[in-house]
Amino acid sequence: MPFYSEELIEEVRSANDIVDVISGYVRLQKKGSTHFGLCPFHNERTPSFSVSQGKQMYYCFGCGAGGNVITFLMQYENATFQEAMETLAGKAGIELPKQELSGRARQEADRRARLLEINKVAAKYFYAQLRMEQGKTGMNYFTGRGLSGDIMKKFGLGYANKFSDDLYQYLRQQGYEDSLLKDSGLVSIDEKRGGQDKFWNRVMFPIMDVNHRVIGFGGRVMGKGEPKYLNSPETMIFDKSRNLYGLNLARASKRPYILLCEGYMDVIALHQAGFDNAVASLGTAFTLGHANLLKRYTKEVYCTFDSDGAGIKAALRAVPILKEAGITAKIVDMKPYKDPDEFIKALGAEAYQQRIDSAKNSFMFEIEVLEQNYDLKDPEGKTSFYNAVAEKLLEFEEELERNNYIEAIAEKYQTGFENLRKLVLHMGTRVGIARETRPLKSGINEKHKKPGEDGMKQSQKLMLTWLLEEPELFRLTEPYIGPEDFTEELYRKAAEAVYAQYREEGEVNPARIISMFDEEEQQQEIAGLFHARLEKITTQSEREKALKETVIRLKENSISYRSRHLDPSDMEGLQRLVADKKNMQQLRMAEFSWQT
Structure with missing residues (x-):
């Protein structure tokens, strides 16, 4: 990915007003100084999605999505940082620098580009073949499966005819050399027979990456022949474990979940029926690489595998992999029909949606499958x-x-809840996995310590929001707290940027701070830092009391944290701690008086 300086990122970001950009995707209504609309990242009826022109940030109080204009494009369009930068730079007429590559890197990039070019040429050739006289067999197959002309076009479906060197001869005529054709996975080169096509007498399914580039193919044989389905071998541009069929289309779906299928035809049939969020693995078992890829676009996956034994086994394999990636999995029951294609042909899209709505929790599905092994x-x-x-x-x-x-x-x-719970605890104690939690002498369980920590995080978050909303508080609180008093690492980095901006410029630019963080999750959390809900306090004395209590909490926590982590040889740190402890009395006596 090209390296962009902080100055250039800020130039592109500030040249694109966030309200103008988001208004192109979400209908916004101005209320006071903030614009509100229905969140595009989760389903809701009451608008909780806020866009601040002053802060140049968005934040959803419902699902927590948030960031600046660059983050929004990355989340909404499922774009990379580079793609978002290129889009916004194009809107603003800003030219981005091109990345300088080493000689070897340039050669690899050129070869990748030529392989992508070959795949694109091959896809167009197969597409044309399907619509010619020699493609009649393939066309009859697709129309017999109920596919419309529009859906065939949408997925770029094609046909490889009966001659086993047809594509090879065509690509040679286009000027591509044997070594490159061999690396493409479309052709094998034999000294005696010459070039031989990987695919012939098959209907063709172009496989595209998330950027709609053809990276490989799947082919189904016409008539008898083995294997029934054949995929491109792995190449420089095609990795089966890191790509999913149909994801280039499904990633743009407004549905909040992904439908995971077993085959190409299931995906196409679902898209034709209006379920534009369907994908499938590429003739290989579902992997953690697939799950991590899906996590970029969704938090919930509905497994809609075949209802036979093989499909059940595939679902049982996929569920723990999805869970490991942090994705919620549900199982769609299609019985008595075999697969989504067959189900929709028999009962229609509305009935299929009802099956989605009543999909089984993945753990309960596992229990139901387990039940079949026992005589109850x-x-x-x-x-x-x-x-x-x-x-x-x-x-x-x-x-x-x-x-x-x-x-x-x-x-x-x-069966009784208490009986089952005791059995679980007994089992856990026996195998050494779980123990029944017992209260400590203080009366506080270990697991209840975290809410206390969360409370301190909330205080730090509240302070950052307060400083942003009312810059006058810098002057009042700076004698007592600073960035070093924010003990959460991410919060401290944000506080350092907030204080530095205020000291150098006299104001805070939160949208620019977000750009300092590379990870999308970090950007979202930083956006949340600047959107803590400030309690509506009616009187001035209550405001002053609330501020003072928050500052005292931060300082006491900071002193406690530094005491626990202080190196005994750090005399300077020890002196600061002693001074801070003495100043706590002064802090408790301080008055925080200001007008908004």
């Missing part, structure tokens, strides 16, 4: 089943989450 009418079988369930429930480390699932299972199988 037999007492011994029933006991074995509950023992197996108890062992699975130990996968949940959080007691609250585990208890929620114990309750759900107890209700479904009509």
Whole structure:
């Protein structure tokens, strides 16, 4: 990715007013100094999505999405930072510098570009073949499967005819040399037979990356022949474990979840029925690479695999992988039909949507599959089943989450909650995985310590928002607190930028601070820092009291934190701690009086 200086990033960002840009995607209504609209990142009926012209930031109080104009394009368009910069620079008429590459890197980049070019040429050739006389077999197959001309065009479907060197000869005529054609995965080169096509007598499915570039192909044989489905081999531009069929289209869907299928035709049938959020793995098992790719675009995946034994096994493999990536998984039940294509042909899109709406929780689906291994009418079988369930429930480390699932299972199988909970705890103690939590002598459980920490984080967040909303508070609080008193690492970095901007420029530019952070999650959290909800306090004395309490909390926490982490040999740090402790009395006596 090209390196852009902070100055250039700020030039591009400040040249694009955030209200103007977001208004092109979201209908906004001005209320006071802020614009509000329905959040484009989650479903809602009451607008909680705010866009501040003054701060040049957006923030959703419903789902927590937030950032500056660059972040918005990255989140809404699922664009990379570079792509967002290029779009915004183009809008503003700003020319971005081109990246300088080493000789070897330039050669690799050129070869990648030529391989992409070959794939594009091949895709156009297959596309044309399908619509010619020699492609009649392929066209009959697609129309027989109920595909419209528009959907065939949308997915660029094609046909590789019956001659096994047809594409090779065509690409040679276009000037591509054998070594490059071999690397493309479209052709094999044999000394005796010459060039031979990888695909022939097959209907063709171009595989595109998220930027709509053709990186490989899938082909289904016409008539008898093995294998039934054939994919391009892995190449410099095609990695099966890091790409998903249809994701180039599904990533732009406004639906808040992704439908994960098994095959090309399922994806195409779903898109044709209006489900533009369907994707499939590329003839390989679902991997963590696939899950991490999906995480860029969604937090929820609905597995809509075949309803046969192989499909159930595929779902059981995919669920833990999705969970590991931090994605919520649900299972769509299509029985008595085999797959989404067959289901929609039989019952239609509305019925399929109903199946999505009633999709099973992935853990409950696993329990239902597990149930099939036991005879619940037999007492011994029933006991074995509950023992197996108890062992699975130990996968949940959080007691609250585990208890929620114990309750759900107890209700479904009509067994007592307390009996099942005790079995889980007994099982956990026996295998050394879980222990029943006991209160400490103080009466506070270990797990309850975190809310206290969260409370301090909230105080630090509140202080940053307050400083941003009312710059006068810098003058009042600076004798007592500074960036070093924000003990959360991310908050401290933000505070350092806030204080530096105020000291150097006399004002704070929060949108510029967001650009200092590379990770989208960090940008979102920083946006949240500047949007803590300030309590509506009616009297001046209450405002002053609230501010003073917040400053005291921050300082006491800072002293405690530094005391715990102080190096005994750090005499300067020790002296600062002693001075700060002495100044706490002065802080408690201080008056924070200001007018807004």
